[in-house]
Amino acid sequence: MRFLLVFFCCLELVAFSSEAQPKAKSAETRQLLNFDKDWKFILNPDEAKIKSQPESLSWRSLNLPHDWSIEGSYSETNGDWQSGYLPAGIGYYQKKFNITDEQLEKQVSIVFDGVYLNSEVWLNGHFLGKRPNGYIGFTYNLNKYLKKGENEITVKVDHSKPLSGRWYTGSGIYRHVWLKVTDPVYVNDRDLQIQSDVDEKNAKVSINLNILSEQAKATSSTLKIDILNPEGKIVKSTTNNISLKSGQNSQNYVFDIISAKLWSIEHPYLYKVKFSISTKGKVVDEYSLNFGIRKIEFSGEWGFKLNGENTKIKGVCLHQDAGLFGVAVPDEVLFGRLKQLKFMGTNAIRTSHHPFPPEFFNMCDSLGMMVMDEAFDGWEVAKAADDYGNYFDEWWKQDLTDLVLRDRNHPSVIMWSIGNEVRKPTVETQTKLIDLIHQLDPGRPVTQGGVDPTRGMKGDEAITNLDVKGFNGDGEEIGVYEKYHNAFPNVPMIGTEVPHTYQTRGVYRTKTNWRRRDFPAPWEINSKQAGKMGGLAEKVFPIEDLSKEEVFPEEQTTKYYNDFKFIDIPNFQPWSGNLFYQSSYDNATVRSSARKAWQHTLELPYVIGQFRWTAYDYLGETNQWPSRMANFGVIDICGFPKDHYYLYQSLWTDKPMVHMLPHWTHPGKEGVVIPMVVYTNCDEVNLHLNGKDLGTKPYLGEQLVWDIPYQPGELVVTGFKGGKLVAKEIVKTAGKPAKIQISTTEKSMTADGKDVLLCEITITDEQGVPVPQASPLLSFKISGSGKIKGTDNGDPLDLTDYTSSKRRAFKSKCLVVIQSTEELGNIVLEASGEALPTTSLKIEVK
Known part of the structure; x- marks a missing residue:
């Protein structure tokens, strides 16, 4: 895979191994053989024929990892707003493989890194076992039923009950599979x-x-x-x-x-x-x-130290899906995402809210990225009707043991998390989870996101059983950290899910929007809290409006896009127009702005740090139909940074930078005062418009704002440190859409049938300036040694199939992913659109 964004190339980082273990050097020692290739798959078959007449069924050939849900179409009848409106079902996988005489004398096992969910496995018709958990890997020894010559593995994946998670979960054998061969002594x-x-x-x-x-x-x-x-x-x-x-x-x-x-x-x-x-x-x-060799220390007085140095955790929560890939994310795409976050200044990831794949931890080890390794979302009581809570009592000990034993040798893992906003938790269950982890791994602390049963689920009446006290949304409220610390000064504290800010790439509103009042979540609507702040008004950190009247009243959502047409969204409530798109200024949130949440964390030495919600937009947990995703990410679902990405760069990095928002193409708003915000970590910043000096402002920890009457032209912002120019950004007014630009960092791919190339598509004017509001329907055509894996644009309200070769641009951009075949040669990608000339890109496959 080749990485899309140029700044990936700016980071020289240690290479990682995607394998759980290295391959052996000879057939005499152990082998770990990749088992992803040449599977057959069928969705929702006549199950009676799987055993009696499998050859009569219409099997499809494919390679793993595979997520069948992401290949489907959005429908309001698929799942719900949490699972994300994509199809579930029951899938079967089969693979034939040969075993030699020499291998029969060995110990042979099959290793599944992750199957979602309720998997059952057979070898040559003999049942090997069942695992309901869709996130933790498992292994079956094959020797009892293995035979010389041809053998057959069959896997049933039962996702027939789609309400199995509070986010998009995907379906299928979506992680790697391995065949492990060892000597009888190993x-x-x-x-x-x-x-x-x-x-x-x-x-x-x-x-x-x-x-x-x-x-x-x-x-x-x-x-x-x-x-x-x-x-x-x-x-x-x-x-x-x-x-x-x-x-x-x-x-x-x-x-x-x-x-x-x-x-x-x-x-x-x-x-x-x-x-x-x-x-x-x-x-x-x-x-x-x-x-790795390292020392970690935690204190209720001074927070967290790594190797003796006091360190603030600059963390993000991460869901495992990656847009058009669903949850079957190529290793290189995941690695690219982690590098993108590292470049933003992130130093820690919370695996929200379940075990991540083994290669993730190898990547974090190599990047110097710390990890809060989270085992569960809930416990005995299901949070979604069909989720893991239905199996918790029987399987928690096995699954938690497997997680800790798998991950405890990774230096990147600095703490464990045993749950997130657990429904009806008990001290008894919390205690047995903590005790098991301490038994298996005494060197790391245990925390939990949100609800802590040892506090009676609210207030601070009792000290926690946890080694580190975690705060979710309440950590964003005025005085919560301070009150808890005053009561229990010896307990280390961390923002496990702080802050919760929203933004849609390219959308701006100058009036502050609070979620409960202005774009309420489904649970706030159902509980009759929507449309007003209620008791929350006194608890939140204030955010001033950027203008008295809304500068961008046109940023209202009244339609969604499906089947290549716009469809009306029924608007019955005063908040409906704000519901699906949120402002990219730092002014759309639940309780706090992003910058204030970080300032508050820095002010309190006993707060270890924070994990913001979230790094990337993710599928599911939507604002109800017809939205397909949550808008929490600082990076959109395609991997395109939002303005918040640069906000965090200004807060979390030392390399001099400046970033302006919004864009400077506002036809029809001539003379209207536009709040121009600058993010920086420089000492001072100067702004020019069309050569006119608009003044210099010192950076004192807050965002810098210039109120500028709009006129087309060129804005130039410069940053200075110690009186020296160290950073510069230019934003120009765009003309009419005239060109389709295709950007990649590489012009070649590997002929292995799995390499992917991310192509960033941008609509520009004749001079190559991006046209911010351009949204033409584009068509993509490919020839040669590759295929179009999928397309996307980051628009929460675009329900076009991910496999489509047609895609609207959203706010001037969309994404096309190409996958190579195993044939040497060339690939030619052509892009065409409404009243736009065709553009092509040639890629060598070697």
């Missing part, structure tokens, strides 16, 4: 634990491992352990003769690392530990794992 990577104790410059590394022997008799073997630095040089090594009984064999080793290199946000230094087991002079198993 390192059990599931039980491996690496811990480090840092003392100034030196570290003590403890390694606890379990060697499994599937042989009936005791075996004499040799275990060699090497610790290597990133250059491959061995820094510590030990070789030991060991006697292995049948079953589990625990081994414990301690290594002193002198002048250890520490893993940090700026320098994510990774060591590698390599295990080698030999029997009778022959290497029978090799396994290696990256790990």
Whole structure:
């Protein structure tokens, strides 16, 4: 995959491995074989024929990962506003594969990184097991039913009850699948634990491992352990003769690392530990794992320290879907998103609200991105009718154990979260979750987002059982942090979901909009709170209007787009016109502006930091039909940054920057005063319009605002530090739409059938200036060694199928994703539109 946005190229970062484990060097040691290719799939089949007459069914050939819901069409009859109006159902997957005589003598397992949801698996007609959780991976040993030659895996995915989440969940085998082959004597990577104790410059590394022997008799073997630095040089090594009984064999080793290199946000230094087991002079198993050495500390007085340095968490909450990919997100797309967030200044991710794929943690390790690893959304009581709460009692211990054992060796993971705004929680359940994590991983704290049952679900009457107290929306309210800290000064605190601000790319309103009053959420409408602030007015941080009268009254939503036509939205309430699009000024929110929430966090040393809701727009949790997504992201669903992206850059980074908003193309508003806002981290900023100096303003932590009577032309903003020019941005008035611009960072792809290229489409005038309000219907055509994977534009009210080769531009932009085939050659992408000349892009596939 090639990354769309130019600033991805500005970051030189350590490469990551998308595999859960490295591949073995020879057939004599373990193999981890990618099992994604050449599956068959059928949706909603006659299930009686799956076993009796599978050949009579209309199977479709595909490669994994696969999300069938994202391939469907939006309909008000599909699910609800939470799940996102895309189809669910029951899907079957089958794959034939061959096993050799040599492999039959090994231990063979199949590893699923994630199947949504209620999966059942058979090998050669024999049932292997069922897992209801759609987010945690699982493994089945195949030896009992494996045979030489052709074998067949069948997987049933039951998502027939679509109300299974409070967001878009997707459907299918949407993560990687692996075939794992080991000798009967092997390192059990599931039980491996690496811990480090840092003392100034030196570290003590403890390694606890379990060697499994599937042989009936005791075996004499040799275990060699090497610790290597990133250059491959061995820094510590030990070789030991060991006697292995049948079953589990625990081994414990301690290594002193002198002048250890520490893993940090700026320098994510990774060591590698390599295990080698030999029997009778022959290497029978090799396994290696990256790990980092770092020290984390938490305090109710001073917050959080990483390697002894006080550090504020600049975090974002992240859902796992990625627009037109659904939840079957290519590794490189996920990696690109994390790099984009890193460039914004983000240093931490909250995995909202479930386990993320294994490769995510490898990426975060390599990027220096910290992680709050979240296990569950709710507990015993379902929050959506058909969600995991229906299975919690039976499966919580298995699933939580699998999560902690899988992720505890990643240096990026700094804390665990056991829930989010849990419905009807109990102290008993919270306690058993905390206790299990402390047993499996005593070195990290446990937190929880929102409702904390040890406080009676409101107020501050009792101290929390949690190691770190988490605050969701109430953390945005005046005095909440201070009141809790005064009552319990020894408890560390963090904003697990702070703040909740909204914005739609390219939309601006100068009057402050509060959600409850101006664009209420479905639950606020249902509870009769909508249209007024009620008791919230005294709790929120005030946001001044940018003008007395609304400058952009035309920014009202009255229609949505589907089947290539506009359809009226019934408007029955005073807030209806504001409901689906929100302002890109920092003035559309629940309780606080983004900048005020961060200022408040900085003012309080005992608040560890915050995780804003959210990083990207995400599918589901909509403002009811016909909206398809939530507008919380600082980046839209296509990956196009909104103005909030640059707001956070100004707050979270040191590299000098300036950013102006809104655009400067407002035909018909000549002479109307436009509030021009500048975000910066410079000492002072100067603004010019058409060569006229509009003045210089010092940056004192607040956004800078110039009220400018509109006239077409050129705005130039310059930023200064220490009197020196260090940053500059130019915004020009656009003419009429005249060209289609296609932007990518690469002109070649890999002929592997899975490489994807993101193409940013922009409507410009004759001079190449983007036309902010341009929204022509565009058609895309491809020839050669590729296909159109999908299209999107970031518009919450555009319900066009993602697989369509036609797409309207939204606020001048849309996205086309190309996927390569396995054939060498070229791809030509053509883009054409209403009264616009055809544009083409040639891509080499090699």
